[in-house]
Amino acid sequence: MDGQRIIGINYPQLRALCGISGLSESGISQSSVDAHEEFMNLYQKIFLQPKKIPPGIPLGRESNISHASQTLKAMESQARQERNRNRPQEKQTQEMLINHAIRALKKRPIERSQKDLQVILKMLKMFPCLSTQLPKQELNKISSIGVVETWDRSQILFGHDGFFLMLKGSVKPYTRKGSREDQNKPAIGVGGFFGSFEPPQSEDSGNITQCALTLEVCEIFKISHSGYAKLKEDIAAKDHAMKESLIKSCQYYLSWPKLSINHLTKLIQLKTFPANQVLVKEGRVCSFVAYIREGECTLLQDIGALIHPAKKKGVGIKSVVVRRLGCMESFGEVSVLQEQPSSCTIITSTELQAGIIQPEALRDLDSVTISLMLQTAQPTCRKLSQEEITKEYMRQEKSKEWDHIKKRVLSDALFYNGIQLGCGK
Template sequence: MDEQRITGINYTQLRALCRISGLSDGRLSQSSKEAHEEFMNSYHRIFLRPKKIPPVIPLGREGNISHTPQRFKALDNQVPQGRNRNQPQEKHETQEMLINHVIKALKKLPIERSQKDLQVIHTMLKMFPCFTTQLPKQELHKISSIAIVETWDRSQILFGHNGFYLILKGSVKPYTRKGSREEQKKPAIGVGGSFGSFEPPHFEDSGNIMQYALTLEVCEILKISHSGYAKLKEDISAQDYAMKESLIQGCQFYLDWPKLSINHLTKLIQLKAFPANQVLVKEGRVCPFVAYIREGECTILQDITSLINPAKKKGGGIKSVVVGRLGRMESFGEVSVLQAQPSPCTIITVTELQAGIIQPEALRGLDSVTISLMLQTAQHTCRKLSQEEINKEYMRQEKNKEWDHIKKQVLSDALFYNGIHQGCGKWTLNRGSRKTAVKHKPSMVPPS
C-alpha cells in the first residue's frame, strides 16, 4: 500500500534519533526506559514516504504546511466518568465545549490571557498533527500566546498567504484565481482542517497563482500570522542564547573572559540531559565532549589498580575510590579534548544532569585565541593521585561505610526491641505490629 512504501531516509531525523539521551551507544550496556520509549515513538520519522496532495490550500511550491481535515479524535477519551463513551451525542457535546472554551480564550488579547487560558489552547493544539509534526515542543508550548481567532461571515473570501489557519467552526471551499472543473470537485475543508503556512511562502517566479478560500457558513478560524510566528522564533532563540551564555559565564574559570570569546563558545553549545548513574567519561580515555553543568551532580572516581580481583578481571573487578564531585556551574573536559589527553578519572552522574556540551569537532573550528584562553583558564578535572594516596583514601571511605552500617544496625535493633516501628505511632490506626512487639517483649515497654 502507499502508506507502507518507503522512498528514502531522512538523515536529519536519523541524526536527531541517535542523539537521544540515555540511548545505548556502545559504552552503555543497555538504553534507559525513557530513551527506549522515545526511540520507539520517533523512529518512523526517519522514513520518507510518497507525498499525498490533501484537499487543502497549498501556498507556493515550497515550505507549505497543510493537512487534511480531521475531527477531535483525542477528545474521545475525555468523556466524563459515569457516561457511555459510545454515545456520539456526548462526544459531540464535549468537543463543542472545548472549542467554545478555546474560542473564548482566543478572543482575549494575548496580554490578558491567564495561565489557564494558555493551557487550554495548548492542550487543543497538541491534538492536531499540523502543529505537533511541524513545530518543536518549545514553539508549540508558546504559540498559544500569539494565536488569535477571526470570525468570518458566509460567502467571504479568505486569502491563505497571510498566515496559518485552523478551522474551529464552519467550513470553507478552496479556490484559485484560475478556475477549472477540477476545482469544483474539491471537497470543502471543515472543522479541524488547516491551510496556509507558518512562514511566508517562497515564490520561484512571478507566475504563481494566488490561492484563496470561500467561507460556506459563519466560521471561527484560528490564525497565526507570519510576523507573530517570526517574533516568537526570535524570542525563543534569544532566550536560548542568553541561557547558554550565562551557563559559560557562571563557571568560575570563565568569569574574566572577553565577550567575543564567550560568544564563540555560546554558538557551539548544545543543551543535553543525562540520566542518573550514567558514565560520562571513562578513565584512560579522551573525554567525548566539553561539558558545562547547568543542574545536577557528578562523582569523580579513580581506579585502584592494586586491588584488582584476579578472578574478576574480565568482569570488571577493579575497585574505584571517590576523589571529588562536580556540581552546578562547573565544567570538565577542556584539557582532555583540546590536547587529546586521556582522562585521569571516571565521571559518573549522581542525579539527572542538565548540561551544555561542545563536541570535539566543533572546537576544531575555533580561533587560536579562544583555544589558548580555554587551556590557560581551565584546570584539570582532578589531579592524578599516587597509588599510596588512592589506597589510603579507599580505606578511609570503606571504614566510613562500615561505621555508617553499624550505626544504622544498632539504631534499628534498639527501635525494634523497644517496640517502636516505622508508621505505627501513637495515633496511627494500624498499630498491629507494635502490639505484637509489646506482647513478645512486655518487660521492654514502660507501663502506660
C-alpha cells in the same frame, strides 16, 4: 471372564478362541498342530480395532468453532457499538473545548489569563497539523500570539500572510483564475488548515498564492507571519541568554569577554542524562565538553586489582571517589582540545541536565577562543598516586563501615525499646 473386564478386548471372540478343541489345558498336555495353527490365525481378532474417522472436521469441533466464531463476532460488534457510543461524547467534548478556546482567543493576547492559555494550548494539541509541524517549545508559546477571526459565508480569505486553522465551519480552496481543479478539491473542515507559518521562499515558483472561499460562517485561528517570526526571535533570545548564563556561571569563564562566550553559546546543545550513566571512562578522551546546569556527577579512579585476604582468591577492580561535580561546573575542555585521556571515570549521581559541545564543533572555533579556553580551563581531576588512592580508599571504606555500625546500633536500640521506625511503640 466374569471378573473385571479389560477395555479393548472382544470377549465373544475370546470365548470362541478358548473353545477350540485340541488346545492344551493348564499346560499338562501339548496342543495339537491343527489347534495351534487355528489359534495363531484367529487370536488377533480378540483385540478390538479403533474405528477409523474419515478426514474432516468432527461435528463437535465444528460446533465449537462455530460457537467461537459467533462469540468473536459478538465481541467485535459490542466493541464497535461501544466506539460508536463514545464517539458522540468525544465529539461533544471536543466541541466544548473548542468553544472555550474561542472565547479565550477573542480576548486580546495581553488580557489572557494563564488558565486561558492552558485551554488554548490543550485545544491546539488536538490538531496534528500543529503538533507535527511545530517544536514543543513553539507550540507551548503559540497560544499567546494566535487570534480567532469570524468570517461570513462566501468570503475569500487570502492565505499569504499567515497560517489559518479551521475551528468551525468549512472553506474550499480557491484561486484567482478559478480553475476547474478548485472545483474538484475537497472542502477544508474543522482541523484543516491553509497558508503557512513563514512567507514562501520564492514568489516565482509558479505556485499561485493559496486562498479559500468560505462555505458557511467560520471561526478560524490565525497565526500571522510577523507574530510567528517574533515568537521565534523571543525563544531564540531566551535560549541564548540561558546558555550564556550557563557558561558564565562556571568558574573558568567568569572573566571571559562576551564575544568569546557568544562563540561557545552558539555551539551548546542542551541534553538530559539519566542517573548512573557513564559519561567518561578513565583512560579515554572525553566525548564532549559539558556545562552542568542541574544534577551531580561522581568522579572515580580505579585502584587496580585487590586480592581479598580472607578468601585469597577472586580479583576485583575497585574504584575510589575522588571528587564530585555539581551545578555551575564544567569538564572535558582540556581532554577534548588536547586529546588527553581522562584521568577518571565520570558517572551521573542524579539526573543531569547539561549543555554539551561536540568535539568537532569545538575544534572549528577560532584560534583566539581555543587559546583562551586552554589558558583558563584545568583538567577535571589530577591523577592520584597509588599510595594516595589506597589511603583515600581505606578512608572511604572505614567511613562506610562506621556508618553501618551506627545504623546497626541505632536499629538494635530502637528494637529493644519496642520502637519501630515510622510506627512508634
